[in-house]
Amino acid sequence: MGRVEYLAMKTEEEMTGNLITADLNEFVAAAKKLVKDAAMLGGLGFGTSFLQWAASISAIYLLILDRTNWRTKMLTTLLVPYIFFTLPFVIFNFLRGDFGKWIALIAVTIRLFCPKHFPDWLEIPGALVLLLVVAPSLIAGTLRESWVGAVICLVIACYLFHEHIKASGGFKNSFTQKNGISNTIGIVALLVYPVWTIFFNIF
Template sequence: MMKSPKNYLKMTTDSTVSEAAASLINSDLKEIGEATKKFANHVIQLGVSGGFVTTVLQWFAFCAAVYLLILDRTNWRTNMLTSLLVPYIFLTFPNWLFGILHGDVGKWITLVGVILRLFFPNHFPEYLYLPGCLLLLIVISPSFVAGYVRAGWIGVIICLGIGCYLLQEHIRASGGFRNAFTKSNGLSNTIGIVLLFVFPVWALITLI
């Protein structure tokens, strides 16, 4: 009676095979590391030269200014602060949204607002006065202001000056630097004002 041949799994113990496999793995890891480094460099270059970081910081500054403008209607009533926030928001308005409001859309909205203000003042809320002024400023601004000033160093310097002035006025109103950063009722205002600096400081660095 013939017995069927048995199959045995052959174990590879050759050291050269293990070294070759390790070499391939190390080569693959090296290529992955180089690709990751190139990707990071490209992201950084895109953020600096492509304006991605500038756009993000511009949105932060814009939202902070709008937040302070809304806060002014609740527990921080300072006419001087409100009037300074209007040009700051104008200078940091996101470009694509500014382009929409600078066209016919903004003109129609402004026309309706002016008509309500002139002929139906009782139906025009007081809290819409400053946003209406901002929209009117966006609509009537000439190309030199809407383009060159907003995108150039002049607008950056103006934003930086507004931020510095508001910060020192807030510190003075709070009774000192320590109170401005420790009192709960003024801490939110301080954070909002500090965020006003992120865009002009970065934009000034990129322009230099």
Template sequence: METLRMGFAEVVASVAGNTDTVVGNGASTASTESSSSARAWFQWGGTIFALFLLILNRTGRRSSLQTTLLVLYLVTSFPTALFKILRGQIGCWVAFLAIAANLYFPQTFPVSRFLLFVITPDWLTDRLRDGIVSGIVCLIIGVSLVITEVRGIGGLGNCQCTFHCFGCCLGIAFLFFFTIQYLCLGTW
């Protein structure tokens, strides 16, 4: 059916005298669908496992460096629709209420990392989130997460397989999976 449709499109284009655009259009449509699908998998999968790792971090060792790295990962890979909501009026109100709560309960509400979503300049977030840059930044963050996790458990010789350690390894592995999948399937 696809060849019949392409054949019909080529006939119509040849009558119009424009064969290049019809053939090129079909190839570019398939590549944009592949790229947008890879981007969506990267955004949703990376966000789910980054949030999972944040929860594990807050219930486990409470590493400040890992929390910061995971928030940077979220800034670069958060789904676009949700990111726009957080950067709008809702995000401003949440940031305001979080800062107000931080004034009274500083140990309970550390808000400095959430402010990255709201106050980062548009030109910086656009460059960090679009194209191959977001994949490379997330890959570097993933390597940094592995290094901080290995240092946190005391090196590879001192590794004890607990639920927390297994969950962190699984979460980081999935972060790598979605990032590498995005880098391999995205068409640049």
């Protein structure tokens, strides 16, 4: 009788041990999956943030190029809404605050009362700051953070790329002319961020 009880206890202990081992294996597998998913999301977040900065810098770079001797035939005023939608949150919130309001007030005052002292190259930056300050929350918050803003940026980037190629005299010339290469690289950088954002919003 004692031997039967001993065998029964041993079998129960083995079953309990197997169950605990199985549970631990499942827990380890779940932990690995959690770490992997978190790392992937962190990587995507970093990639999106990096591309957002690159797109904003490229747009500002193209504006500066257009205001110097390297003028282009592109409609560079379209870069203002592009910068509005791609400007990183830190700079966007800073310019949307009191600092941006003071800049907008000074720019509007000089433009109204001293138009001769208001340089032409400040027109577009002044319009950008004014847009940042007065944009309603629906556009500044909701649309900027959704796929709609990315679609608007993609349309602008595609149009600018088309106009640049046409003004350069073809796709090949846009990469071979002296100032064509820098403009082409800048516009390609404008295309990457909205494509990336739309892709990851859909999938």
